[in-house]
Amino acid sequence: MTEMREPIESGVPDHVQYLHPLMKKNYGNWKYHDRPRPGVLHHVAHGGDEIWTVRAGTQRQMDHYTIRKLCDIADNFAEGHVRFTIRSNIEFMVSAESKVAPLIEELNKNGFPVGGTGNSVSMISHTQGWLHCDIPGTDASGAVKALMDELIHEFTHEEMPNRVKLSTSCCEINCGGQADIAIVIQHTKPPKINHDLVANVCERPTVVARCPVAAIRPALVNGKPSLEIDEAKCVCCGACFPPCPPMQINDPEFSKFAIWVGGKNSNARIRPTFHKLVASGIPNNPPRWPEVSAVVKNILNVYKADAKPWERLSDWVERIGWPQFFEKTGLPFTKYHIDDWRGSRATLNASTHIRF
Amino acid sequence: MAKKQYDTPMLDQLESGPWPSFVTGLKRLAKDNDMMVDLLGQLETSYKTKKGYWKGGTVGVFGYGGGVIPRFTELKDEHEKPIFPDAAEFHTLRIMPPGGMHYTTDLLRKFCDVWEKHGSGLIALHGQSGDIMFQGATTANVQIAFDEFNEMGFDLGGAGPAVRTSMSCVGAARCEQSCFDEARAMRSTVNNFLDDMHRPALPYKFKFKFSGCANDCVNSIQRSDMAVIGTWRDSIQTDDALGKKWFAKHGMDELVNDVITRCPTKALSLKNTADVSKAEGISSVALNDSQSLQIENHNCVRCMHCVNVMTGALAPGKDKGATILIGGKSVLKIGATMGTVIVPFMKLESDEDFDALNELGQNAIDFFAENALEHERTGEMIDRIGLVNFLEGIGVEIDPSMVLHPRANPYIRTDGWDEEVEKAEQRKANAA
Numbered sequence: 208m209t210e211m212r213e214p215i216e217s218g219v220p221d222h223v224q225y226l227h228p229l230m231k232k233n234y235g236n237w238k239y240h241d242r243p244r245p246g247v248l249h250h251v252a253h254g255g256d257e258i259w260t261v262r263a264g265t266q267r268q269m270d271h272y273t274i275r276k277l278c279d280i281a282d283n284f285a286e287g288h289v290r291f292t293i294r295s296n297i298e299f300m301v302s303a304e305s306k307v308a309p310l311i312e313e314l315n316k317n318g319f320p321v322g323g324t325g326n327s328v329s330m331i332s333h334t335q336g337w338l339h340c341d342i343p344g345t346d347a348s349g350a351v352k353a354l355m356d357e358l359i360h361e362f363t364h365e366e367m368p369n370r371v372k373l374s375t376s377c378c379e380i381n382c383g384g385q386a387d388i389a390i391v392i393q394h395t396k397p398p399k400i401n402h403d404l405v406a407n408v409c410e411r412p413t414v415v416a417r418c419p420v421a422a423i424r425p426a427l428v429n430g431k432p433s434l435e436i437d438e439a440k441c442v443c444c445g446a447c448f449p450p451c452p453p454m455q456i457n458d459p460e461f462s463k464f465a466i467w468v469g470g471k472n473s474n475a476r477i478r479p480t481f482h483k484l485v486a487s488g489i490p491n492n493p494p495r496w497p498e499v500s501a502v503v504k505n506i507l508n509v510y511k512a513d514a515k516p517w518e519r520l521s522d523w524v525e526r527i528g529w530p531q532f533f534e535k536t537g538l539p540f541t542k543y544h545i546d547d548w549r550g551s552r553a554t555l556n557a558s559t560h561i562r563f
Numbered sequence: 564m565a566k567k568q569y570d571t572p573m574l575d576q577l578e579s580g581p582w583p584s585f586v587t588g589l590k591r592l593a594k595d596n597d598m599m600v601d602l603l604g605q606l607e608t609s610y611k612t613k614k615g616y617w618k619g620g621t622v623g624v625f626g627y628g629g630g631v632i633p634r635f636t637e638l639k640d641e642h643e644k645p646i647f648p649d650a651a652e653f654h655t656l657r658i659m660p661p662g663g664m665h666y667t668t669d670l671l672r673k674f675c676d677v678w679e680k681h682g683s684g685l686i687a688l689h690g691q692s693g694d695i696m697f698q699g700a701t702t703a704n705v706q707i708a709f710d711e712f713n714e715m716g717f718d719l720g721g722a723g724p725a726v727r728t729s730m731s732c733v734g735a736a737r738c739e740q741s742c743f744d745e746a747r748a749m750r751s752t753v754n755n756f757l758d759d760m761h762r763p764a765l766p767y768k769f770k771f772k773f774s775g776c777a778n779d780c781v782n783s784i785q786r787s788d789m790a791v792i793g794t795w796r797d798s799i800q801t802d803d804a805l806g807k808k809w810f811a812k813h814g815m816d817e818l819v820n821d822v823i824t825r826c827p828t829k830a831l832s833l834k835n836t837a838d839v840s841k842a843e844g845i846s847s848v849a850l851n852d853s854q855s856l857q858i859e860n861h862n863c864v865r866c867m868h869c870v871n872v873m874t875g876a877l878a879p880g881k882d883k884g885a886t887i888l889i890g891g892k893s894v895l896k897i898g899a900t901m902g903t904v905i906v907p908f909m910k911l912e913s914d915e916d917f918d919a920l921n922e923l924g925q926n927a928i929d930f931f932a933e934n935a936l937e938h939e940r941t942g943e944m945i946d947r948i949g950l951v952n953f954l955e956g957i958g959v960e961i962d963p964s965m966v967l968h969p970r971a972n973p974y975i976r977t978d979g980w981d982e983e984v985e986k987a988e989q990r991k992a993n994a995a
């Protein structure tokens with residue numbers, strides 16, 4: 208047998224070697240910034256150095272030809288240094304304002320929209336879906352592509368009251384994360400169990416322990432050790448599916464989309480908030496998920512028209528109250544919106560504060 | 564030239580429209596890459612049936628227990644033969660990027676060369692966990708590709724019950740709000756736990772994230788077990804020239820409605836410059852020749868709002884550092900939880916400061932490893948055992964900044980009260 212190569216356990220590489228020279232020189236020494244136009248940041252250092260950043264949207268899942276094209280643009284129209292935001296936008300840094308316009312033109316010519324800064328709707332933070340995950344109820348990249356096509360104006364303009372972050376998640380684990388508007392799969396039926404496979408594939412105590420509502424118990428089915436679900440208890444979360452794939456939770460018809468709003472991780476103004484359920488039962492309809500886009504666009508339009516400057520979606524709802532949120536968006540308020548999970552009493556209105 | 568591509572009428576509909584199309588990219592790759600031809604075949608099938616067809620497994624590189632996400636197709640015919648055999652193995656390498664995700668074009672091209680040769684040519688920049696995801700390698704090629712990345716100075720990230728890949732915001736590299744060297748903190752912390760990353764043996768995943776200020780651009784408070792968020796202790800710094808410039812452009816309406824009334828703790832007020840308080844803890848910025856914005860810094864919670872709106876005119880103070888919060892996580896199993904304050908303030912400047920951060924991380928992970936149940940995150944563990952037990956376990960003293968308000972129920976046995984009062988006095992004396 209050939210000798211195996213020992214890994215060099217080098218960990219995270221040193222970022223300094225990849226920094227734009229002006230970023231290296233002024234590291235930790237920036238004074239302020241402004242935005243000359245959507246998609247462009249202009250930072251000024253204490254010593255007077257200036258740097259311009261042009262931000263463009265990408266498809267995140269990129270073929271090497273696309274990455275090489277972006278590198279060509281960076282070499283020919285910028286200065287060979289780029290970085291990515293956590294929402295998969297690419298940023299090109301240049302040392303002269305005169306380079307900004309030609310760079311934008313070249314990006315647009317090659318199909319990369321410039322924007323995603325300030326009070327815009329930035330790229331959707333998303334996940335793997337059918338392309339690469341082992342538990343998805345839907346696709347990620349496709350849903351994002353379809354929605355960003357519809358939101359392109361809001362990406363390339365800064366017309367929102369404040370920045371808007373979106374996310375999509377193809378199961379309730381919600382890898383896409385908290386967001387102003389989050390689009391998350393919501394299963395509506397308990398898993399269907401393939402009892403022939405459970406004994407071989409699943410470590411039964413582990414699966415039992417995963418269930419948040421203790422709805423799973425070991426059982427003998429057709430003489431074989433398997434698992435059984437108390438369907439009255441089951442909340443259809445899908446947590447049992449990863450450790451036990453025979454507990455099939457995904458269903459082409461009954462796995463729906465839910466929309467959540469008001470998640471915010473920044474501490475600016477009100478404390479960080481988690482997103483809240485506002486709509487569900489939306490069909491999983493590839494390849495362009497039009498029903499999802501319609502709900503999201505409606506919420507965005509109402510927020511855009513009604514919120515005051517600097518109000519994130521959560522700040523806006525805090526001011527107008529949830530009854531008005533449902534009224535203005537036309538979304539129905541149902542019994543499913545009333546929380547009954549642990550700590551839920553703290554979410555009830557223990558006051559006479561009511562808007563009429 | 565690769566084999567003929569399948570018809571993909573569903574996916575084709577994702578090629579039109581203004582946003583860059585990943586489908587067009589996949590098809591470009593499929594022109595000379597059989598794996599991509601078959602990947603498109605499987606993905607189109609998913610779009611038709613609304614089902615996923617990947618299953619996990621065990622694939623890794625020599626010496627490590629994690630960092631590769633194995634994917635085997637489950638789309639098989641009646642003889643158990645894969646319907647799309649060239650994509651039957653489609654594994655992902657999670658590779659850790661530099662802090663702030665900075666690259667030179669030279670480096671990105673080298674990544675492309677390796678992945679064109681040994682993988683599918685598909686690269687995600689980046690996964691939500693912060694990795695560069697090199698997607699689509701056969702089992703045989705995983706080691707070969709890793710060796711090349713590793714020789715370039717890159718290493719695998721985390722997967723499974725391990726310390727995971729981390730993220731830090733752009734921060735000091737290009738942001739005036741930065742309160743510490745985020746990328747250095749990230750690198751020194753993660754590289755201190757490489758054994759816990761590469762040989763998964765914790766109860767469950769453990770994530771660190773680093774944001775240079777309370778804007779928390781990498782969402783550390785909701786997505787990491789240990790969030791390091793920049794802040795400052797002294798007064799907001801001010802620049803009169805930029806204050807006047809801002810006011811000339813934006814005017815009184817915006818100052819009142821967008822800045823002053825939006826301060827969550829009412830720490831801002833409009834003053835005649837002559838009347839600005841001279842007391843300790845007050846800073847102010849000029850708006851015009853007669854008026855100023857006054858800041859009561861002892862009542863400012865460093866939320867960043869006014870500093871964001873009036874960038875440059877207002878800026879974080881000079882006595883910078885970080886607040887540490889522990890226990891953030893997503894839904895499973897008790898519902899999403901945010902990190903809560905464990906250390907209200909620590910300096911992050913000297914080597915000793917960074918060592919102290921590492922030590923805190925080490926204590927938190929050691930306690931987590933010993934006390935968490937299997938598949939329990941730190942947030943769930945703290946929920947189960949209570950914050951005080953956790954603090955005692957990691958040797959951190961209590962602080963009123965850790966709570967929103969004191970207990971609102973009497974269900975507590977308090978016969979140790981006098982002793983605890985003594986400890987409180989002692990803490991006060993130590994701090995003075």
Ligand code: HEM
Pocket residue numbers: 333334335339340341342380381382383449450632655689690691692696892893894895
């Ligand atoms: C048993 C539970 C879980 C399973 C089986 C699971 C599985 C996965 C899988 C398969 C991926 C995709 C990796 C890839 O294909 O490259 C993934 C990504 C991810 N997971 Fe999990 N996960 C679980 C729990 C969680 C939880 C609780 C969180 C949040 C705290 C989480 C956060 C993430 C994130 C942020 C990503 C990255 C998504 C992306 O790359 O865009 N996961 N997970």
Ligand code: SF4
Pocket residue numbers: 334335336340341342343344376377378379380381382383
């Ligand atoms: S959200 Fe769920 S299905 Fe989607 S990538 Fe994450 S774990 Fe997989």
Ligand code: SF4
Pocket residue numbers: 397398417418419420421422423436440441442443444445446447448456
């Ligand atoms: S879907 Fe969720 S609630 Fe239902 S049995 Fe599985 S783990 Fe339990």
Ligand code: SF4
Pocket residue numbers: 732733734735738739740741742774775776777778779780781793
């Ligand atoms: S978290 Fe703060 S310091 Fe870091 S990039 Fe965002 S605004 Fe700048």
Ligand code: SF4
Pocket residue numbers: 476825826827828829830831858862863864865866867868869870
């Ligand atoms: S940073 Fe301080 S003064 Fe400014 S708005 Fe926030 S709490 Fe108020």
